[in-house]
Amino acid sequence: MPPDTVFAFAYHQMLVVIAGAVCLFGTWVGMRHFARARATQGTTRYGWLFMASVGTGAALWASTFISILALDPSLNSGFEPFATLVVLIVAVIACLVGFEIGSRHFTLAPELGGLVMGAGILAMHFTAMKSWHIAGTTHWNAYGVVMTFVLGLGLSALAVNRANRPVTRWCRHGAAIVLAFMICAMHYAMTAASTTLPDPSVALPPYLIPAPMLGFAVVAAVLLVMGSGFSTYIIDLRSRTESADRIHQLSFNDTMTGLPNRIAFNERLAYDTAEAHEKAHKLAAFSIDVDGFKDINDVFGHSAGDLLLIEVADRMRRTIGSGEFLARQSGDEFLGLQTSGNHPQDAHGFAGRIAQAFAQPFTVQGQMVTLTASIGFSVFPTDTPERDQLLSNAKLAMHRGKSKQRGSVCMYSHEMDDTARARRALARDLQTAAERGELALHYQLQTSLADGRICGAEALMRWQHPKHGMISPAEFIPLAEETEAIVPMGEWALRTACRDAAQGRIPGTVAVNLSPVQFSRDDLAETIHAILLETGLSPRRLEVEVTESTFMSDQTRGLHILRKLKAMGIAVSMDDFGTGYSSLATLHAFPFDKIKLDQSFVKRLPKDAAAAAIVRTVLALGASLGIPVLAEGIETEAQWQFLANEGCDKGQGYLFARPVALAQLPAAMAAAARFVREDAIELADAPAVAAA
Template sequence: MSQAVNGSFAYHQMLVLVAGSVCLFGTWVGMRHFARARATTGATRYGWLFMASVGTGAALWASTFISILALDPLLNSGFEPVATGAVLVIGIVSCLIGFEIGSRHFTLAPEIGGFVMGIGVLAMHFLGLKAWHIAGTVQWNVYGIVVTFVLGLGLSALSVSRANRPVTRYCRHGAAIVLAFMVCTMHYALTVTTIATPDASIIVPSYLIPADMLGFAVVGAVLLVMGSGFSTYLIDLRTRTESADRIHQLSFNDTMTGLPNRIAFNERLSFDAADAHEKAHKLAAFSIDIDGFKDINDVFGHSAGDLLLIEVASRMRGVLQPGEFLARQSGDEFLGLQMSGNHPHDAQAFAERIAAVFARPFQLGEQAVTLTASIGFSVFPTDTPERDQVLSNAKLAMHRGKTRQRGLICKYLREMDDGARAQRALSRDVQMAAGRNELELHYQLQTTLDNGRICGAEALMRWRHPKRGMISPAEFIPLAEESEAIIPMGEWALRTACRDAAEGRIPGTIAVNLSPVQFSRDDLAETIHAILLETGLSPKRLEVEVTESTIMSDQARGLHILRKLKAMGISVAMDDFGTGYSSLATLHAFPFDKIKLDQSFVKRLPSDAAAAAIVRTVLALGRSLGIPVLAEGIETAAQWDFLAREGCAKGQGYLFAKPVGLTQLPAVIEAASRFADDEAWSMPGIEPVIAAA
């Protein structure tokens, strides 16, 4: 036994060893539970945090009082019951708060959580020593208190940091060792500088818990708590092992290729992510897409395509190595996983092995087919700490590479996510653009080429974003069509253009483009009719422009809608003629009022012989069908002269006027009229007149 003298305490070595062992084992179990909490979400996460806090807090509580019992002098001593219980509560609560903060993903979260735990441990020791009564007096040394604070806060922060940011698989064992070492050294620093003086006149109150009784109670309670915690860990480990076995049983759910399916992949991803966190490894997720596989089905048939997928799966399965997993998501898309401590180098090597299986041609009957695969990959937790996000990152990388070139291997970069996030934000903004009055209509004048007189204008939608300024139609129109925001935007454009024309601000005919999405609505004709009634514009002054691809998506219904518009007296123009199907059958099935010749041909006039031949053919076709042709993109007098001589009826382009807003339109009309009145307009060598926007 230890002895009490007029000086510092003397340790009972066996009890000190017991205190350290209890703290080490309890914190080791707690850190394992903490690691499981980091790898889970929702209610399960809080369950693991609670188990980690109870186990670690009870171990710290036990080691505190066992260490105090190791200092028990030959004097009578005991512990206050309420304070003793309060020490346990402080230990559990401080661990719960510290682990909760430390399990978050913001910067310095582990260190802050460790500081909270350190404060709790300090409070436990001071309250525990305060609850300890001896037949004597105790004097505290200020230097011992300072050292205790430094050791407690610093080592506890280091412990939670190592548990939260493991470098190797042994870091969590080290975290438990650091926490146990902290408790032992902190307690030693506190007590070795404390002076106890025996005093026979001091009587220990009878209501205190005797030291030997508390010792037995502490050991029994801690063994129960830690045994329960360790059993929970073993049960969880067994459950995870059984889950791995179940994943193995699900490994051949895709009946065609023999590969795991998407469900098995998700389970494997969940298991591997938890395992990667446990072992401080990294996990790479892959998205593999066969390029041009739809063409295989179209040319050779779906049966041949299925046989090709079986061969592809067999080849890819043949290059898998330990720690790698491959699944088929659907169609021609495959998913992969790879556990490694050397990412992204190993991930790149895995992707190159997969890409190499496509280097050798595939045999479909007597036909040899060469394929490529676009592959994207992302690494967990380097690229993202969220398990479910890593696959989305891999798919984003794959699609980004596919847009650049087929057959590329593309690693996820945060810039990709920034770009995708910006596109998603722009897509959300475009849906509210009409309601926020951010849309504008610009008008480009159309002229009669034989005399240069204004005969109408085309309405062009523009979007002035409140932060990004003017957004190109090539950027926001596809987003609006994808989200169907183009429907209210198109109605706004129709209503605004018709109102401006009805108020006399636009001369002649007003032309408005119709989106394929608008054309998919059965009530399109009725909507346009209601707008004409609302604005008071004569149907004869409205011209709608549609591309041939818009009609071809559902030709019967498209032609039916066009005939309804035609019956109202509305003119219909075929836009971008020469760039799409350019089917003579469509021109024959529906008598368009106008053909708009695409500017890609006009820009090459008159020097390009091929473009000139195409333009002459289109103009001849228009004359034979009795349909006037309007040429887009006229920028030079030479182009104007060529088109006028070849019999093109109308035109528009920068030579006459740029697209401008309604407020600038009167000045542009005046400039174009002066240009038409100039007798020199038809003479060779005329300089182009461009109205300033």
């Protein structure tokens, strides 16, 4: 082969490589922008689409002209300036329309977008070939032209398909490779489809851009566009990386206190348990709860509470040593970890240092406030070999210690778990107790103390467990309130009591207790109204009993509900008066139909002077407000005589009747009537009981 031919062949191959390289790197940047466009919405999406179209279109434009020059680089040739610019515009518009269609979410959208882009690339090649003037003649083969069209359309569709339907993270790189391969393949297809014959007689117009000059110009222009696009991509990537780092930091740290959060604690717990298992160490997990923090929020506001939590976290952070970890879970709850080979001794030391952080009073809005921390801990693997169970044990110990005394440090024991397990099982059984017919109502008669006449009955819930027998209300009522099972249970009790009374099986009024959980529901009045309509009971025969603590959290809303009930004709009585708040302001704000004197005072009558004085005060208060008083827990005739002589209106207790099931209620009424008849004369003739 002659040296000139070898040089021309080498030069030809070098131009093809340059065309492929320019297309590869330019479209790679463009595809990165296209991927960002698919991940965004609105104007940002169109901005990224424009950047992708400019980068990809410029790369295709440059590689097209370079591949045309490579057809016969030894010929004297040039390009029309205006047509060259038109080719660039066609390339950018074709990519923009193709990317826009290809990024949509209908079936075959990527393939359709790729075909549109391929058609634009073919139009670009056609326009570029028309703008190319050579000192000779070119003859085209129809088969080669058809192959060029097939390659242009097919490979464009494949490229956009890979960018939109990535199987792996390398597929978008594959899209750029496909476009680069397309340019090279189309070049060789055009080489096979064309025959160029030099003709020195052909004169080139003077306004043409010389081929070498255009080659350098397009490469320089594309390098500028690629550099700009690549810089944009790097800046965006850096911005996203910084945002991801910031999100990671926020997700692993509590923004208010600066302590690690629950997510970070879980990761540290996983690491420490693995280390403890491998190195035969022990790991203690701590649950720390700030006592009385809710009161701070209620009195001083949440802003002051947040500042207090920041100081609490700062004090505890200063007590942390090597091998120890502290995190904030939420609210006023914190978590801790300590690795040591000397647990539980070292765990007690850690808890003691945390407790010592609360020794000095805190300052809240200029006032000194004393706080304590209830701390529970469990040791891995002594207490449990399960990582997730470790923290549950610590929380269980904390709650157990707090229930006995605030500010205590409590170590987990297996007995706690047994108790908690039994309590959880009981709570599960309680959820369906009403459905299984295990709940029943017992009724305790209420009488007029002046003549012993039966005037009503109080409905009291009982639970006959299939395995454990009769369970005390003192045990299952708090559990029902804790799990909110009291809501359906309370509705069942209301419905059952109203039905029994409507059927004439209960004399006078029927009294039903309302739980604070029931009272917190906005539809309480509507629910009671629906039950009255369903059962046919007159509202005048229903009495609901509430304690003052039931509506103390929101007095305005609570009094509104009570007024709605009373407007319906339902009597409302204040239960357990004399305990809790017993606010005179509440009695003044809402005229109760009855005050129920708590049995803790009645049981000490008549010998206890303090109890007698309190009872007289309550009775005098009721008389002055025009509110009748019912005394609970009357068990002796002396108590009955004292209360009757002091003007107490009504009473209930074992002296008259014990709570009984509905079937035994007639017998209880008959027994109470006989007792009253036998003792009425003695009570009337007995001297007044003097105050002790």
